[in-house]
Amino acid sequence: MTTTEKINKPVKKEREGKLQSSRFWVQIAFTILCIWIGIEFYYFLRFFETGGLEGSFSRPPGVEGFLPISSMMSVYYFAITGDLHQAHPAGFFIFLGIVSLSFLLGKSFCSWICPVGFISEAIGDFGDAISMKLFKRKISIPKFLDYPLRSIKYLLLAFFVYAIFMSMSAAALKAFLDSPYNVISDVKMYYFFADISQFAFTVIAVLFILSVVIRNFWCRYLCPYGALLGIMSIISPLKIKRDAEKCTSCSLCTKACPNRIVVEKVNYVLSDECSSCMKCVDACPVRDTLYLQQVVTGRRVKKKYVTPLVLGSFFFFITLGIITGNWQNKITKEEYEVYIEMKNSLGHPTGLESDEHRELIEQRNKDAKDAVGK
Numbered sequence: 001m002t003t004t005e006k007i008n009k010p011v012k013k014e015r016e017g018k019l020q021s022s023r024f025w026v027q028i029a030f031t032i033l034c035i036w037i038g039i040e041f042y043y044f045l046r047f048f049e050t051g052g053l054e055g056s057f058s059r060p061p062g063v064e065g066f067l068p069i070s071s072m073m074s075v076y077y078f079a080i081t082g083d084l085h086q087a088h089p090a091g092f093f094i095f096l097g098i099v100s101l102s103f104l105l106g107k108s109f110c111s112w113i114c115p116v117g118f119i120s121e122a123i124g125d126f127g128d129a130i131s132m133k134l135f136k137r138k139i140s141i142p143k144f145l146d147y148p149l150r151s152i153k154y155l156l157l158a159f160f161v162y163a164i165f166m167s168m169s170a171a172a173l174k175a176f177l178d179s180p181y182n183v184i185s186d187v188k189m190y191y192f193f194a195d196i197s198q199f200a201f202t203v204i205a206v207l208f209i210l211s212v213v214i215r216n217f218w219c220r221y222l223c224p225y226g227a228l229l230g231i232m233s234i235i236s237p238l239k240i241k242r243d244a245e246k247c248t249s250c251s252l253c254t255k256a257c258p259n260r261i262v263v264e265k266v267n268y269v270l271s272d273e274c275s276s277c278m279k280c281v282d283a284c285p286v287r288d289t290l291y292l293q294q295v296v297t298g299r300r301v302k303k304k305y306v307t308p309l310v311l312g313s314f315f316f317f318i319t320l321g322i323i324t325g326n327w328q329n330k331i332t333k334e335e336y337e338v339y340i341e342m343k344n345s346l347g348h349p350t351g352l353e354s355d356e357h358r359e360l361i362e363q364r365n366k367d368a369k370d371a372v373g374k
């Protein structure tokens, strides 16, 4: 039997151990949290839409978790100036939480916490079930196409890294972070989806359909955040280890892997696509053969510690943000009133590397602050 044929055989549910059920409940909990953040943000915006008659001036800071580019800029600004920018401080801590989690436990954010990863996984399971029924095999992109497609997300990441880390000075970063565009980027994102254009809707629908046919299409090929976490996972000291002496080459680990990693052939899983979902570990029927290992000390990490490790490292920085009083932003109601009113005329500030252009943006930022008397 070829490896591809082996991969296409379904894995029996009963082989999924306890870790898969805790991963599922963690995914559910974070999805509910995101829905709750969305509902609270809706009422926050109703407050401004109705002149304070409905909703409330209570903005959920967690919404900043959906602003990774602004958060990355904020982290870089902090690294070069020591100043924590106050437009989206929660985004700063969430970004650090996600990156540190990826350093510790690979791309576990994607398979444990990210609601897009959760939806993508559910769509992929649905797509696999259909293709197994129709074609008796799972559909996957051939390798000669898979590798170039996987590089798209790295190209997108390289673009952001170049645009931020290689091109922006501290003054340029500050001008961007201070801009009303950045301050209400969460509001703009909300209206992007609430008043979605036909073009954007079509793109999302195409991505959805592609994700049914090709598992994890968005995450595997397009998500630049996943690319960053994939790089962090390569340097992570915790890796999945296969004990070749005990391995019976049953292929159950390879069949269980949603990211098409041929686990049965490696001593350590070193792939940037590994999302630390632990499905392979749960699937392995031979005791102490496939496990998480600290590669420096060679110590094994027991399954029962994986869930606390994921949650602990993600919430460490969030707790730090809360206890240091840097969780809620310091944007006033008056600022939101003026900026939300201006939202359709606020464009992405560009050309901040040029002194002349940056001074223009700084003047605009000042005018916007003067308009709210700040």
Ligand code: SF4
Pocket: 240, 256, 257, 258, 259, 260, 261, 263, 269, 273, 274, 275, 276, 277, 278, 279, 280, 281
């Ligand atoms: S190698 Fe194991 S932990 Fe990594 S993605 Fe595949 S199944 Fe999940």
Ligand code: SF4
Pocket: 242, 246, 247, 248, 249, 250, 251, 252, 253, 254, 263, 264, 283, 284, 285, 286, 289, 290
């Ligand atoms: S590591 Fe475990 S599941 Fe994978 S081939 Fe070996 S025995 Fe089978």
